[in-house]
Amino acid sequence: xxxxxxxxxxxxxxxxxxxxxxxxxxxVWRGAGILNYAQMGQAMFSTYIAxxxxxxxxxxxxxxxxxxxxxxxxxxxxxxxxMRPLSNKKKTELLSSESMRAAIPVIASLxxxxxxxxxxxxxxxxxxxxxxxxxxxxxxxxxxxxxxxxSFDVFVITVVLSTLALTSLFFKKTGVGxxxxxxxxxxxxxxxxxxxxxFTRSLSWAFSGAASSLAGLLITPTSNLSPNTxxxxxxxxxxxxxxxxxxxxxxxxxxxxxxxxxxxFVSFYDTPEDVFxxxxxxxxxxxxxxxxxxxxxxxxxxx
Amino acid sequence: MLxxxxxxxxxxxxxALDGVSFTAQESKITTVIGANGAGKSTLLRTISGLxxxxxxxxxxxxxxxxxxxxxxxxxxxxxxxxxxHAVISELSxxxxxxxxxxxxxxxxxxxxxxxxxxxxxxFPRLKERRKQLAGTLSGGERQMLAISRALVSRPKLxxxxxxxxxxxxxxxxxxxxxxxxxxxTTGLTVLLVEQNANTALGVADxxxxxxxxxxVADRPAAELKADANLRAAYLxx
Numbered sequence: 036x037x038x039x040x041x042x043x044x045x046x047x048x049x050x051x052x053x054x055x056x057x058x059x060x061x062x063v064w065r066g067a068g069i070l071n072y073a074q075m076g077q078a079m080f081s082t083y084i085a086x087x088x089x090x091x092x093x094x095x096x097x098x099x100x101x102x103x104x105x106x107x108x109x110x111x112x113x114x115x116x117x118m119r120p121l122s123n124k125k126k127t128e129l130l131s132s133e134s135m136r137a138a139i140p141v142i143a144s145l146x147x148x149x150x151x152x153x154x155x156x157x158x159x160x161x162x163x164x165x166x167x168x169x170x171x172x173x174x175x176x177x178x179x180x181x182x183x184x185x186s187f188d189v190f191v192i193t194v195v196l197s198t199l200a201l202t203s204l205f206f207k208k209t210g211v212g213x214x215x216x217x218x219x220x221x222x223x224x225x226x227x228x229x230x231x232x233x234f235t236r237s238l239s240w241a242f243s244g245a246a247s248s249l250a251g252l253l254i255t256p257t258s259n260l261s262p263n264t265x266x267x268x269x270x271x272x273x274x275x276x277x278x279x280x281x282x283x284x285x286x287x288x289x290x291x292x293x294x295x296x297x298x299x300f301v302s303f304y305d306t307p308e309d310v311f312x313x314x315x316x317x318x319x320x321x322x323x324x325x326x327x328x329x330x331x332x333x334x335x336x337x338x
Numbered sequence: 339m340l341x342x343x344x345x346x347x348x349x350x351x352x353x354a355l356d357g358v359s360f361t362a363q364e365s366k367i368t369t370v371i372g373a374n375g376a377g378k379s380t381l382l383r384t385i386s387g388l389x390x391x392x393x394x395x396x397x398x399x400x401x402x403x404x405x406x407x408x409x410x411x412x413x414x415x416x417x418x419x420x421x422x423h424a425v426i427s428e429l430s431x432x433x434x435x436x437x438x439x440x441x442x443x444x445x446x447x448x449x450x451x452x453x454x455x456x457x458x459x460x461f462p463r464l465k466e467r468r469k470q471l472a473g474t475l476s477g478g479e480r481q482m483l484a485i486s487r488a489l490v491s492r493p494k495l496x497x498x499x500x501x502x503x504x505x506x507x508x509x510x511x512x513x514x515x516x517x518x519x520x521x522x523t524t525g526l527t528v529l530l531v532e533q534n535a536n537t538a539l540g541v542a543d544x545x546x547x548x549x550x551x552x553x554v555a556d557r558p559a560a561e562l563k564a565d566a567n568l569r570a571a572y573l574x575x
Contacts, residue, residue: 210440217437220426227386229412229441229491
């Protein structure tokens, strides 16, 4: 029973973080049609900035907010300086085919990931360092028993769930949210409706950058920080996004928690070495049963 | 007045519009007819800023539209209903409509609601289905929704691309009637692209006949309709 609870709790706090990462990927995929491999590179970079601020005596919370803002700004810069020029150049020979046009921004994002990791290595040295958690990472004690759940886990789940709830409200209830959804679903009709799609697209990048930076801040206390630590998080987050349905934000969240649970239960009941095998199995299983992911788009019913 | 002069639009080596010139008078319905591939849709797409012309000029009320982006051209009062019942299937009817007036929210907040209500009055079926996803609507309802989305931006000029495509004759009649009434009562200028020349010429004041990217006739609609030679040569009936 104790093992079960431990796996459940650890799975939900890990899953919450993967949900954030997957959501970041999905929002840019929907909004700009780009799989952003640099996403966790941006998160790594902003977490380093937070780490440096804390080392220099700033409060954790100031560093926390700054890192998220830096993540958002990096997302916007990536869009304006790299992605937009790349996808606008329709007439060059290189970009003449549709598939090349779709592939080039993705390859660019891989390049940016490499550049960010190299840059972080130069600035902060490539060795691992710890990153602080704002709350205790020891389990609660109930009647002299140490529970498998820490205050930091509570913090992670609360922050992520409220972020997800606010995001969903934002997309459903505000005009800007509607404009972002419209741009993602059909940018031509959005433009004809007077929506400035360049702006809404940049907002998607900002949102994704902020969400992944938040994920970086929440995962590094348990994983440590180095230029490459978050690579694995990107891979797991990507799996979560595909399992949930790459074009569905709600699916990303479900996929994130599902993958988190799988990882946690496998490492508690089996061995941590089998975790990736298990994720692969889940991925293949979902792709066989529902190739578009759990909540992937179905064609709307025509009457 | 919409004034198009020597407009050339090409896709790579394919010239879709080859020096098109015509004018559309204010508060009138001008229809652009012609066979498949004549360049009708490209003409509308170039006017609304979705395509950029290689040369030529487009002016609306004296202002040049060349080089402007589609999202800004709407804000200048030109709304485009593209071909194929262009609505966003994954959004609700209400969301599709309010999408068209998002840019007016800040300045004309009160009128945004009024415009939406007018659409529900014009097309009561949309009101019944306001919470439904647009993807669940019938073809005719989708076309009504696409038109509503365009109209809530309070355009002075409405560009309509093949509203009759794939619809039952009765529905076509209903939609064309609504447009006609709107034009006559509110002074809306309409540029109507149609393959169904008979329907279009029946309601329009003026007709422009396009063939292979060139204007071959530019006359009052009634005259065009009566010209059996032109019909036989270019429209095939």
